Each structure stands twice: as structure tokens, then as C-alpha cells.
Amino acid sequence: MRAPLVYLDHNAAAPLLPAVRAALSEALDAGLGNPSSVHWAGQRARAAVERAREQVAAAIGARPEEIVFTSGATEANALAWHGVAADAAVLTSRVEHPSVMALARRRRESGCVVRWAGADTHGAPVAPQSLDAQGPVAFLSVIAANNELGVLTDLAAWRALAAAWGARLHIDATQALGRVQVDVRAWGAATAAFSAAKVGGPAGTGALYVRTGVPLEPLIIGHQEGGRRGGSENVLGMVGFGAACAHAADRLAAAASVRQLRDRLWAGLRAAVPGCDRNGAAPPVVETGQTLNVSFADVDGSRLQRALDVEGVCVATGAACASGTVEPSHVLLALPGVGADVARRARSAIRLSLGLETTPAEVERAVEVIALVVKRMRAQG
Ligand SMILES: Cc1ncc(COP(=O)(O)O)c(C=O)c1O
Incomplete structure (x- = not known):
């Protein structure tokens, strides 16, 4: 045996958390329609999506309207890089998740400047202290908690660097949610990526936090998610992610x-x-x-x-x-x-x-x- x-x-x-399973089963039984439909089934689905948005926002210190649901953190990272800083010079680190490493490689191949921050002996990315000869960049992208080592990044240093350069800061916070207190506002993030599967939600769902006032060019065009991420909503994924976030404190x-x-x-x-x-x-x-x-x-x-x-x-x-x-x-x-x-x-x-x-x-x-x-x-x- x-x-x-x-x-x-x-x-x-x-x-999958038992509370997530319960929320999913309730949503399945409720006969949810397409959130874009104006009839009752659609509006029920809309209500479920908006409740999930509130739950995700509450877990990360954001406002509901600052949450854009995605298919996961890979897409959220890609949406931030494309949507906030397409073609911009970037500073990222050598210890990012493969989804960000791939974005950096692609950007370098398209002829843009990509600068790399190294890691300390524990594996935390170190924000370069001085403005070196290459000068500042417009976009910084850094991991909050390393997926392979668990080490936490000194986000205050990255925030200070972004402020000194007048740059936007993207944080891949996928492994931080549910492990440490997440406060995207205190982190100074323009955008931050999250994934439901890391907190007991269903795989294939995630979110991008987009600070109010930060313009975002969508990767997929459509009216959904306030025009920031097109395509009919993954209602069950969102409901599950919301329920998982409601238990992030546990x-x-x-x-x-x-x-x-x-x-x-x-x-x-x-x-x-x-x-x-x-x-x-x-x-x-x-x-x-x-x-x-x-x-x-x-x-x-x-x-x-x-x-x-x-x-x-x-x-x-x-x-x-x-x-x-x-x-x-x-x-x-x-x-x-x-x-x-x-x-x-x-x-x-x-x-x-x-x-x-x-x-x-x-x-x-x-x-x-x-x-x-x-x-x-x-x-x-
Ligand atoms: C730090 C980090 N970023 C991004 C991702 C990608 O997340 P997803 O599987 O939701 O696309 C992961 C997944 O392991 C991760 O650990």
C-alpha cells in the first residue's frame, strides 16, 4: 500500500482551504450568470465578483477599484510590465520568478535597457544605493518574498530608490500574501502581483493591484475589469480567491x-x-x-x-x-x-x-x- x-x-x-471549497460550492449552486448580463443571474455574478474584489483589496491594504483580476501572477507581472512601462528602461533583480526573468529577457531583446540588481548572501535582491553612470530608469520590478528561498526583500530600500528616480515600482508579492503582512500602500507600489493558489485559492486566478491614478494599458482589450483586462470573468476563480483572502489572517x-x-x-x-x-x-x-x-x-x-x-x-x-x-x-x-x-x-x-x-x-x-x-x-x- x-x-x-x-x-x-x-x-x-x-x-484548497475548506472555506474556499464551501464558497465555490455555494457559488456553483447559486446559478451565476455572466457578470456583464443585466438580468438577475448576471447581476448575482456581478455581486459575487465585486465581493471577491473587496476581499482581495482588504487583504493587501488596497481599495477594491485598485484590483484587476487576472489568470494568475504570471499574467499580473506581464500586465504590469506591459501596461505601466512598455518600452521603458527597467531595473530588476537576478532572483526574480521565471515569469519576470522572461519579461526582462524579452525587453532586452527588443533593444531596451535592462539593469540587474544582484542578491545578498541570503538571496534578497539589493537595491543599488548610488545612481551609477547608467543613470536612473523609469520602472523597477522586484520580488517581495523569494519563491525558492523565502527570503524577504528590503522593500523600503526599493521604494526609496524608486522615489529618488521618479520611477514606478512593481512588486511581485505572490509569495508574500498570507506569509507576512501585506500593505501595498506602505510599500509604495505602483503595481503588485498576487496569485490565489499560494493562499489556498484555486489555481489559475490572480490579481494585479494598480494604485489609483496609475494609467494601465491592457494586454487584452475588452470592457471587463474597467477596460483593464478584457474577457468574460472567471467568476469561480475570483470567488475562490476572495474567500482565500478572507482567511489570509488565519x-x-x-x-x-x-x-x-x-x-x-x-x-x-x-x-x-x-x-x-x-x-x-x-x-x-x-x-x-x-x-x-x-x-x-x-x-x-x-x-x-x-x-x-x-x-x-x-x-x-x-x-x-x-x-x-x-x-x-x-x-x-x-x-x-x-x-x-x-x-x-x-x-x-x-x-x-x-x-x-x-x-x-x-x-x-x-x-x-x-x-x-x-x-x-x-x-x-
Ligand atoms: C514569486 C512568484 N511570482 C509569480 C508566480 C506565478 O504565479 P502563477 O502561477 O499564478 O502564474 C509564482 C508562482 O510560483 C511565484 O512564486
């Missing part, structure tokens, strides 16, 4: 116990597996507390991930979207101070991410299985 599943990939997708309240479990996982692995190194985000650095990125000497990370999967332990190598590729993580490669060791560390890394639902028994089982599988792989050479 297959052992019970140990799910340690909450940074890719958190399990997730925050559980953060300390998730951190304890994560620390227990690291302590257990260190004791049980010789030759393991923790990558980035080590204490006392500020981080979300739910991520552990570890390299095992002489073990290939993607092979380890597949072997753990067979044993019922779900983990990731690097970002979820990069899983399945054998390229070592660009985030780990950007870490300074690991020296010549960096490529080896990046190739042998796995990411373990915990959440609200993780139990002590899961952590114990994960340590046991990882120790066993690593030993077996090393013996096989």
Missing part, C-alpha cells in the same frame, strides 16, 4: 507554528543526513518561515525529487514552473559567497515548503524518507 502523502510544496500550490496567525515545523525539518535533516547544506535565507535573516532550500552533496536535485515522489513525498527543485527542466536554479546561481561550490550546490538542491496544513508527523516522515533516499542514491553513485 502506498504510504500517506507528505506534501511539502506549498510555495507552488497550497491545498494563515498569518499560523506562521509561527509553521516556522517551528520548518526549523524542526531542518534540524532533523541536519542530524539524519551527512553532507547537507542550507541555501540562502538562514537565520537571523528575515524570511517567510515556510521554506527550506537544501543541497545534498553528490546527489542530483531533480533525480532526488523524482525518487521522493515515488515514496510519496512531494518537494520541488527550484521554482515550480522550472521543475522538469534540468537547468540549475538561477536564484541559487545568483547567491554570492558560495564560490566555486555554487554550481554543485544548485544542481543538488531541493525546495521544501510548508504551510498551514503541515503536521509534525509529515515532517518526521519527510526526514526519514529523505535520509533513506539520499543514502540509497549515494550508494548507487
Whole structure:
């Protein structure tokens, strides 16, 4: 019989919250129409969408009219880059999510200036302090909490840089929501990206926060979302995202116990597996507390991930979207101070991410299985 599943990939997708399931089931039963229709079924759907907008706005410190629903954070990032700063010179960092790295590459290929901020030894992007010879840029795009390491960015420094340059600041806050207090206004963000799947909502739904007064050129033209994102609304996705946001505070309240479990996982692995190194985000650095990125000497990370999967332990190598590729993580490669060791560390890394639902028994089982599988792989050479 297959052992019970140990799910340690909450940074890719958190399990659907029971409250979200209930909200979805209620919405399914309500017979919602198209929110653009003027009849009762349409207006019911409109009301559900607007309630969800309020719930998302409340969770991030925004006004409802500042929320544009999207298909996820990938689209929200793309909408911000296109909609606020098409063709502008950009400063971003070397530790962004692949969705932003791809936007930066595309922009460079189209002949625009793209400047890169490096990371500190924990993996946090460092805002360059001085206006160097290349001069300021009009658009800054930075990650708030790293998806591979959990390390938090010093957003005040990025805000100050944007203010000094008169630039607009876009924040990819996908991994911050439900892990730390999110306040887009205090962050000084012109735009910020979010994803429902990271907070127990349905995958394939997200939002872009757009500060009042910031003009936004749509990627998809249509009257929906105030003309900022065309196409009939994903009503169920929005309802689910709203319900998940209404419970973001519960997730925050559980953060300390998730951190304890994560620390227990690291302590257990260190004791049980010789030759393991923790990558980035080590204490006392500020981080979300739910991520552990570890390299095992002489073990290939993607092979380890597949072997753990067979044993019922779900983990990731690097970002979820990069899983399945054998390229070592660009985030780990950007870490300074690991020296010549960096490529080896990046190739042998796995990411373990915990959440609200993780139990002590899961952590114990994960340590046991990882120790066993690593030993077996090393013996096989
Ligand atoms: C930091 C970050 N940005 C963007 C994304 C993309 O989100 P989505 O899957 O909703 O497109 C992710 C997903 O893992 C992420 O972690």
C-alpha cells in the first residue's frame, strides 16, 4: 500500500482551504450568470465578483477599484510590465520568478535597457544605493518574498530608490500574501502581483493591484475589469480567491507554528543526513518561515525529487514552473559567497515548503524518507 502523502510544496500550490471549497460550492449552486448580463443571474455574478474584489483589496491594504483580476501572477507581472512601462528602461533583480526573468529577457531583446540588481548572501535582491553612470530608469520590478528561498526583500530600500528616480515600482508579492503582512500602500507600489493558489485559492486566478491614478494599458482589450483586462470573468476563480483572502489572517496567525515545523525539518535533516547544506535565507535573516532550500552533496536535485515522489513525498527543485527542466536554479546561481561550490550546490538542491496544513508527523516522515533516499542514491553513485 502506498504510504500517506507528505506534501511539502506549498510555495507552488497550497491545498484548497475548506472555506474556499464551501464558497465555490455555494457559488456553483447559486446559478451565476455572466457578470456583464443585466438580468438577475448576471447581476448575482456581478455581486459575487465585486465581493471577491473587496476581499482581495482588504487583504493587501488596497481599495477594491485598485484590483484587476487576472489568470494568475504570471499574467499580473506581464500586465504590469506591459501596461505601466512598455518600452521603458527597467531595473530588476537576478532572483526574480521565471515569469519576470522572461519579461526582462524579452525587453532586452527588443533593444531596451535592462539593469540587474544582484542578491545578498541570503538571496534578497539589493537595491543599488548610488545612481551609477547608467543613470536612473523609469520602472523597477522586484520580488517581495523569494519563491525558492523565502527570503524577504528590503522593500523600503526599493521604494526609496524608486522615489529618488521618479520611477514606478512593481512588486511581485505572490509569495508574500498570507506569509507576512501585506500593505501595498506602505510599500509604495505602483503595481503588485498576487496569485490565489499560494493562499489556498484555486489555481489559475490572480490579481494585479494598480494604485489609483496609475494609467494601465491592457494586454487584452475588452470592457471587463474597467477596460483593464478584457474577457468574460472567471467568476469561480475570483470567488475562490476572495474567500482565500478572507482567511489570509488565519494563515498569518499560523506562521509561527509553521516556522517551528520548518526549523524542526531542518534540524532533523541536519542530524539524519551527512553532507547537507542550507541555501540562502538562514537565520537571523528575515524570511517567510515556510521554506527550506537544501543541497545534498553528490546527489542530483531533480533525480532526488523524482525518487521522493515515488515514496510519496512531494518537494520541488527550484521554482515550480522550472521543475522538469534540468537547468540549475538561477536564484541559487545568483547567491554570492558560495564560490566555486555554487554550481554543485544548485544542481543538488531541493525546495521544501510548508504551510498551514503541515503536521509534525509529515515532517518526521519527510526526514526519514529523505535520509533513506539520499543514502540509497549515494550508494548507487
Ligand atoms: C514569486 C512568484 N511570482 C509569480 C508566480 C506565478 O504565479 P502563477 O502561477 O499564478 O502564474 C509564482 C508562482 O510560483 C511565484 O512564486
